[in-house]
Amino acid sequence: MSGFTLAPGDEEGPSITVPPGWFSRAIAVEPESRHVEVDGVRVHYLRWGDPSKPGLLLVHGNGAHARWWSFVAPFLAREYSVAAIDVTGMGDSGWHDKYTIEAFAEEQIAVCEDAGFFKGEEPPIIVGHSFGGFITILTGALYGDRLAGTVIVDSPVNPPDRPGGPPDREFRPHRIYPTLEEAMGRFRLAPPQPCENNYIVDYIARHSLKQVEGGWTWKFDPAIWQRFDIGDMSARLAATRCRIAIMRGEFSVLLPAEIGDYMFSLLGSSAPVIEIPQARHHVMLDQPLAFVAALRALLADWDHSAPSRKAATGPLPSPFGE
Template sequence: MSSGPEGIVRDQPTEMPSEGGPLLEYRGAVPPAPAWFQDAVATPYESDSVAVNGAQVRYQRWGQRGKPGLLLVHGNGAHAHWWDFIAPYFAEHYNVAALTFSGMGESDWRETYDMATFSAEQMAVAEDAGLFDAEVKPIIVAHSFGGFVTLVTGAEHGDRFTGMVIVDSPVNPPERPHRGPPRSGRPNRVYDDLASALGRFRLAPPQLCENYYAMDYIARWSLKKQDDGWTWKFDPSIWTHFEPNDAPGDMLKAAKCRIAIIRGEESDLMPNDVGDYMRKLLGHQVPFISIPHARHHVMLDQPLAFVSALRTLLAEWDHSEPHRSI
């Protein structure tokens, strides 16, 4: 589905069409993966959690405390493990943390959800993981729905960060129609076995992704076993108890730190007119990077190209000053 006025993009669905998803053909087997991917996901990391407004928020951490902080933020319905094959490429030079928002992945569920609380979770994980311990301020890299949470953080706490990298989070122009997420809150389906559950996994909004090994990896981390079978970890009632923000454009302009935008060049959510509108809001003074042959799920479609672009951007920020007043 497309993003709504509150910037909701569902990155993992609760239900699949009857024909199943692209992992169905593997019947529960792990798809072949390149050596770089296997090495990346085998990289050790620390797992921890921090309490935020009564819920335990899980996160992972790579690298050495005291180095510059880098916070990686997932999209709607996703979790921190979407970054397991990206984070190791930054662990040599950064203290890297990836959080899982409440109601998603292995973090606790809440009675109600709102953007201010999600933003508080970002700040709490950054504090608990030691991202503010270095002499330089940390950086946030956020995909999809996580980018909209990061805009809230940037408007409220941006002076504590060097910058924010917004990855395929579309701030739509006023004339572009908006649709929010479904608010039905149907319970997550329970599958008899892991293979059946994996076979129903797909990306949303729907898109092709040739890297089945990456999809399989995040799908396995998206599921949990219970007495009667396997089901998704995320809270299906999040959006029935959600208080949205309706002014992402204002928050984009209000950020108190540097901003860069990365999009998939073939993303249905970030076509040229949306990108042009966002650049206009920012005075055409920020980096705007398109990853070739990538759709909305940039780090799944072109993971190494994404790593290369992000490394280049962060290196440039390390040796330059912002080109606009912030």
Template sequence: MSAADKEKDRVDSRAEPAEADFLLKPYKGKRPPAPEWFDLAIGKQARTGRVEVDGASINWRQWGDPGKPGMLLAHGNGAHSHWWDFIAPFFAEDWNVVAPDFSGMGDSDWRDSYGFSAFAKEQVAVCEAAGLFAHQQKPIIVAHSFGGIISLVTALQHGDHFSGAVIVDSHIEPPGKDRPRPPKRQRPNRIYEDLTAALARFRLAPLQPCENHFAVDHIARHSIREMTGEKGEQGISWKFDPFLFSKLRAEWDELDLTRLDTKCPIVFMRGEKSELVGPDVSAYMQSLQDPPVPMITIPDAYHHVMLDQPLAFVAAVRGLLAAWPER
């Protein structure tokens, strides 16, 4: 490995987690106490569906009246549609809300290779299959982190099908700065003996504090499934493809978002305390269109905005949609 490659891998790597980063370990498999609004939200039953896209079966969850305008929710890296379980119901009265699992994550199939155009194609296919394009009003996208990068590609390639996109704490680095990426994986996901052991090792990526352990616990329980290890051991492991970024890395390195000639309006949102989208990155991202792209900052939130400040996030998106351009 060259010196340049070694330095790039050093930059790409994340700090090793400390015990405090394993937020659910103290609960020993029990659910943390949750507020009433949260229990009511996750109690809203979602419908499910699947659609095949280039040989992979893509899963989605759906809330609300199919006759309403469409809202597509896009999760981040290694995540899944259940990240939206306590957010989607707040929009279901006015929107036909759909949250898919990207291939390689959640309950969708894994692929031999991944690409941003392919992920964007999955978004369009889910919208078609779930009826979001059937309404006279084009659907809106609300996307977090890695899902935001995918949704920018969707807005570039297929934006004429959408009324716009709200891109939440997705990082576009200024020229000359290194692109933050997950480290290369060389081993499969670890197999844990039971649910309690797996929950105890769940952590957010990138690492950050989060006071809403009830929300972290909910997504953690939907991040795992029974699996068989390479040596035949039975247990619990993570749903995501551990080699997804290894398969995507070349395209990720080459992805050029220095010109955002999107075919629909976009708005950026960030957490005030986000380490990925700080003030300098925020200013650069806003400058990628003329007039500048609006940037909404959620106070007292880190990268995982909808975990840190779920109700403030809902209020901010509602406000944006109430004043969204004619579509």
């Protein structure tokens, strides 16, 4: 087989610290800040674009927040009413005493309802990255009949011989840093990876912090993964009840090509698996414009084509793994 690809490491260039014009213009589009209450806890989200357009919900990953999408959403708001959720326990949303992935899926539907996404002729689409993709997989299994589709971005559904799941972390309270600059200097991507777009990393790091007595600390709940069960993701993916697509970074350590092939087989070998060249796990940080272009092309095609998921030959697996 002939072709060309860069090996991981070869594609790294010098860090870019000065924001390019497209990024500055995108984050200058200030979204509307909204919230909805779900099970007594405030769920915060941001919204861009014309509310009369079809709905598109963006879902961040573990320990992240809605502002991870601030430089992506304005490009999508040309065709969609776009919302980005702060999952509870993260961002500017409230905290629970205990977290479940089923509750996170309910939050996605609640934000879609509050944003008016179910009022138009076209049902909404949900795009989830990393842990947000796992939530979105469950939402597609439980509520897919209310959705136009889901896009799962670098969220690996592993075969039985490659166990996965949420991070197994010892609970430790957040440290308080005396200055914003010191706190931002402690920001790290997880899983660890280089990212030459330092202007994006600085932006999301700044919005990952909140001011408290004595300085600055992280917004996410450090106890979020205590006794957390992600469930049987293979069964939930296979039980998807709407159109679905998978996106992965070319050099992702979490979702390499063979895991993409496994997910493709779970979906009846009839859902697109799209690779973003030169991207690692944090696709929108590594290759933001390539990611936007691929997502816009995918959604434009969905506007003009019919779903072709193969009919199941027997009962679908339970999304709860029963």
